[in-house]
Amino acid sequence: MKSLKILLVRPHPRLPTSKWLQSMICLEPYAQELIAAAVEEPHDVQICDLAVTKKPVKAFKKRLLEYAPDFIGFGGFSSQFCVNKDLAQIARKLLPDAVTCLGGIHSSSIPADCKYPDLFDLIVRGDGVSAMKEIIKALETEQSLPESDWIIPTASPRFDALAQKPPPAIHSDGITMKPRRDLVNASDYFCICYGEAGQKVKTLFPEIACVRTSVGCPNRCSFCVVHFLANGKYLQREVESVVDEIASLEQDYIYFVDDETFINTKRMQRIAELLIERGVKKKYISWARSDTICKHPELFALWKKAGLEFVYIGFESLKDENLAAYNKNATPSQNRKAREILRGLELNIHAALMIDPDFEEEDFLTVQKAIKEMAPAEFAFTVLSPPPGTPSFEEARDTFICADPCYYYDCIHTILPTKLPLKRFYKYFAILYALGAAQIPARVNKVKMPLRDHIRFVMAGMKFGWQLMTMYRRYDRQYW
Numbered sequence: 001m002k003s004l005k006i007l008l009v010r011p012h013p014r015l016p017t018s019k020w021l022q023s024m025i026c027l028e029p030y031a032q033e034l035i036a037a038a039v040e041e042p043h044d045v046q047i048c049d050l051a052v053t054k055k056p057v058k059a060f061k062k063r064l065l066e067y068a069p070d071f072i073g074f075g076g077f078s079s080q081f082c083v084n085k086d087l088a089q090i091a092r093k094l095l096p097d098a099v100t101c102l103g104g105i106h107s108s109s110i111p112a113d114c115k116y117p118d119l120f121d122l123i124v125r126g127d128g129v130s131a132m133k134e135i136i137k138a139l140e141t142e143q144s145l146p147e148s149d150w151i152i153p154t155a156s157p158r159f160d161a162l163a164q165k166p167p168p169a170i171h172s173d174g175i176t177m178k179p180r181r182d183l184v185n186a187s188d189y190f191c192i193c194y195g196e197a198g199q200k201v202k203t204l205f206p207e208i209a210c211v212r213t214s215v216g217c218p219n220r221c222s223f224c225v226v227h228f229l230a231n232g233k234y235l236q237r238e239v240e241s242v243v244d245e246i247a248s249l250e251q252d253y254i255y256f257v258d259d260e261t262f263i264n265t266k267r268m269q270r271i272a273e274l275l276i277e278r279g280v281k282k283k284y285i286s287w288a289r290s291d292t293i294c295k296h297p298e299l300f301a302l303w304k305k306a307g308l309e310f311v312y313i314g315f316e317s318l319k320d321e322n323l324a325a326y327n328k329n330a331t332p333s334q335n336r337k338a339r340e341i342l343r344g345l346e347l348n349i350h351a352a353l354m355i356d357p358d359f360e361e362e363d364f365l366t367v368q369k370a371i372k373e374m375a376p377a378e379f380a381f382t383v384l385s386p387p388p389g390t391p392s393f394e395e396a397r398d399t400f401i402c403a404d405p406c407y408y409y410d411c412i413h414t415i416l417p418t419k420l421p422l423k424r425f426y427k428y429f430a431i432l433y434a435l436g437a438a439q440i441p442a443r444v445n446k447v448k449m450p451l452r453d454h455i456r457f458v459m460a461g462m463k464f465g466w467q468l469m470t471m472y473r474r475y476d477r478q479y480w
């Protein structure tokens with residue numbers, strides 16, 4: 001049996017907006033850590049996280065030459081596909097015999113875009129853990145590359161036919177493996193957290209670990225790629241294994257990286273009870289839907305007791321008709337009530353709102369007014385964009401205003417035409433962020449934080465504001 005050296009690569013961000021986001025929140029490469037867990041002796045595995053490397057290309061070349069892997073697996077978002085292509089080209093030059101593979105969201109959702117046999121030997125759609133096991137089985141016995149709905153060699157005559165199929169059903173391996181955190185440096189990963197009212201915090205950017213308790217989502221929000229990628233499935237992990245993992249972690253802060261954590265409220269109740277019973281003292285950040293919060297306020301009170309500190313909510317829109325059009329299954333009054341419940345529990349809120357490319361001045365002004373009403377909260381505004389590979393993306397294809405909509409798919413760059421000229425659209429968009437930044441929980445609640453963190457937040461905010469104000473220049477002049 002051939003013993004293999006496997007390198008799993010998380011690419012660096014290229015869009016300035018993604019770089020800014022990463023200066024505020026940088027989570028561990030959880031997907032690579034899970035896939036690494038599928039590699040058993042006598043094989044060896046390393047993770048190359050270029051997202052936390054100052055000179056990523058130089059670092060990547062150095063790692064290739066020092067480690068000389070037999071297999072290189074790239075992952076990442078659609079906006080990083082071009083970065084992965086560049087990295088694969090470097091790998092091809094330096095290690096022409098290594099097998100190269102592309103996985104992650106882009107190859108899963110829009111595989112037809114990834115047919116580059118000169119760069120990638122195969123692509124993986126969906127769960128990378130079970131795919132890794134299959135690939136290792138073939139490579140260790142020097143057989144030809146596996147071929148199936150979810151592992152597709154780019155040179156296969158069946159590539160086009162297989163790439164036409166919807167993403168394959170998700171596999172439980174994607175949540176049951178124990179992530180190989182030993183392969184990364186824990187101190188590289190952080191998330192902005194705002195502390196509690198009147199409290200003094202050591203830092204605004206504490207070290208944080210990720211935990212995934214489930215994958216997929218039974219909801220069908222039209223703008224979301226999750227149900228498309230998970231092929232409609234929703235898988236959950238055993239509560240004991242979730243609690244064991246959390247209890248074993250050194251970090252004080254845990255970020256739940258589920259697609260939607262609080263779907264099964266009974267299960268989430270049991271996890272909180274077990275954490276309390278076992279005396280696990282951590283602080284938690286999680287997404288939750290406003291309808292879940294309204295229906296189960298007692299669950300969030302229990303989680304507050306267990307350590308929940310920060311709740312991310314996709315409010316999406318202030319209007320009933322938009323929420324109905326997005327198939328969100330929530331209403332503005334539920335959104336308001338959910339905010340009140342969380343505020344009553346003194347939990348910090350991350351309020352995510354979508355800006356429709358059809359917005360006119362008055363729509364922006366309505367959101368501006370709502371910011372004060374919704375404060376204190378961390379606000380995140382995104383531009384409504386169809387996710388690559390989904391039917392809505394294909395329907396909108398003829399209307400895209402950029403040559404490479406996948407590269408610009410970060411939900412800050414619009415890929416659809418805007419009703420307002422882009423310069424005005426992004427001026428108003430930048431104003432929303434500026435108003436939102438003044439309403440963050442730490443500021444409103446008078447949390448004492450180190451001066452250096454305050455300066456870091458303000459400087460990053462100014463940089464991002466400038467990026468937004470000049471965003472229109474990235475598009476063809478006809479849209480300015």
Ligand code: SF4
Nearest residue numbers: 217219221224259260
């Ligand atoms: S509830 Fe969240 S994860 Fe589920 S489909 Fe809607 S936006 Fe996506």
